[in-house]
Amino acid sequence: MLEILYRDEHIIAINKPSGLLVHKSFYAGEADTYAIQELRKQIGQKVYPVHRLDRKTSGVLLFTLDKETLRIMSDRFATREVEKKYIAILRGWAKEEETIDYDLVNENEVKQNAITYYHLLQKTEIDLPFLKHQTSRYCLVEAIPETGRFHQLRKHFKHILHPILGCRKHGCNKQNKLWLQTFGINKMTLHAHQLIFNHPITNEKMILNATVDEEFKRVGNLLNFDLTAYSQSTTKEED
Numbered sequence: 001m002l003e004i005l006y007r008d009e010h011i012i013a014i015n016k017p018s019g020l021l022v023h024k025s026f027y028a029g030e031a032d033t034y035a036i037q038e039l040r041k042q043i044g045q046k047v048y049p050v051h052r053l054d055r056k057t058s059g060v061l062l063f064t065l066d067k068e069t070l071r072i073m074s075d076r077f078a079t080r081e082v083e084k085k086y087i088a089i090l091r092g093w094a095k096e097e098e099t100i101d102y103d104l105v106n107e108n109e110v111k112q113n114a115i116t117y118y119h120l121l122q123k124t125e126i127d128l129p130f131l132k133h134q135t136s137r138y139c140l141v142e143a144i145p146e147t148g149r150f151h152q153l154r155k156h157f158k159h160i161l162h163p164i165l166g167c168r169k170h171g172c173n174k175q176n177k178l179w180l181q182t183f184g185i186n187k188m189t190l191h192a193h194q195l196i197f198n199h200p201i202t203n204e205k206m207i208l209n210a211t212v213d214e215e216f217k218r219v220g221n222l223l224n225f226d227l228t229a230y231s232q233s234t235t236k237e238e239d
Contacts, residue, residue, distance in 0.1 A: 002039055005060060005208050010069045010201050012047060014039060015210040016061040018188065022052045035061060051077055051084075054151065056167075059086070059192025060210045064200070072200040077148070083196040086143045086153060087121070087212070087230060089189035089219060090162040091175055093137050096120050100156045104149045115146040116156045124223045130178060138165065140225050142193075153190060165189045165219070183222060187215040193230050 003015040014035070016022070022035045039047050047063040048070040064070040076082050097119035104114045123139040130136045139162070145152050154170040157163055163171040165179065166188035180186045195208045212220070212230045220227040 002035070002042055003210075004043075005210060006206070007043075009065065011062060011064050011073070011199070012039070012043065013060055013062045013195070013208050016053055016058055016192075018056055018058040018213060018215070021055050022049050022061065036063075039063065050074060051082075051148070053192055054154075054190075056188040057086075057190045057192060058210070058213055058216070060084075060195040060208050061192070062195060062197075062208075069200050073197075076197060076200070080146065081197065083194075084145060084148075084192060085194040085196070086145075087191050087193050088141055088143055088153065088157065089165045089223065089225075090139050090141060090157055091137075091165060091172055092162045093123050093139050094118070094120055094141055094160070094162045098160070100160060102156060102159050104152060104155055106150060112149055113147060114149045114152050114156065116143055116153060117146065118143040122225050124225065126223060128178070128182065130175065136175075136178075138223050140220075140223075185215065185219060187219060189216060189219055191216060191230070 005013040005015055016035055020033065020035050024034060036047060036049060045065060047065060048067065050062045050064060050070060050073045053059060053061055064073055100116045102114060103111045105111050118141045121140045121142055125135050125137045128136040143153050151170060154164055154167050158170040166176060166186060168176065176186060191212050193210055197206055198204065199206050211232060212227055217227055
């Protein structure tokens with residue numbers, strides 16, 4: 001059963017679990033379960049995804065319940081009228097804040113502008129030897145992508161040498177192996193915790209929040225991070 005964060009006659013939002021594809025993908029042909037079909041079965045009507053989240057990324061995922069609302073929301077995403085906020089656990093200590101302006105190449109080998117802003121939330125150092133170091137450093141950041149390129153956050157944090165913990169494709173394989181061997185954890189610690197937009201029909205300001213899952217909390221506990229702010233689902237509507 002998918003966790004529904006908000007629902008009315010026009011839109012519905014869920015807290016997508018890590019590991020669930022939004023829809024059928026060429027890159028993950030072996031999957032037989034998708035968020036679209038699961039939500040459709042759960043509520044008994046068609047749903048239309050407005051945006052996507054990577055398979056391993058959890059968090060707020062928005063759908064519309066009709067094609068006209070889909071058109072409105074798709075336009076708003078395209079014109080950057082929707083704000084997406086993520087939290088991620090990175091290897092090392094990143095800067096207090098930074099705007100990463102680094103072009104990314106898409107699947108057709110076309111270079112695209114990509115911009116991500118992030119700021120530091122918490123940092124830690126634990127007694128976990130890694131390579132020549134006797135300890136390991138990590139940080140928790142909030143990231144706001146200004147563009148929506150494929151794997152943008154994962155690629156951008158790799159670019160600044162602070163890869164996302166648990167990311168296999170764009171992360172640090174040695175660090176991921178250490179966590180798997182030491183703690184039995186291979187969780188990618190990237191979570192879409194908040195989505196902010198104006199309602200497509202009423203124009204009310206919507207703030208949707210999604211909680212982190214138990215595995216993310218476990219990683220946070222091992223690193224002594226306070227994840228209280230990301231452990232309560234809330235929906236706000238403002239005039």
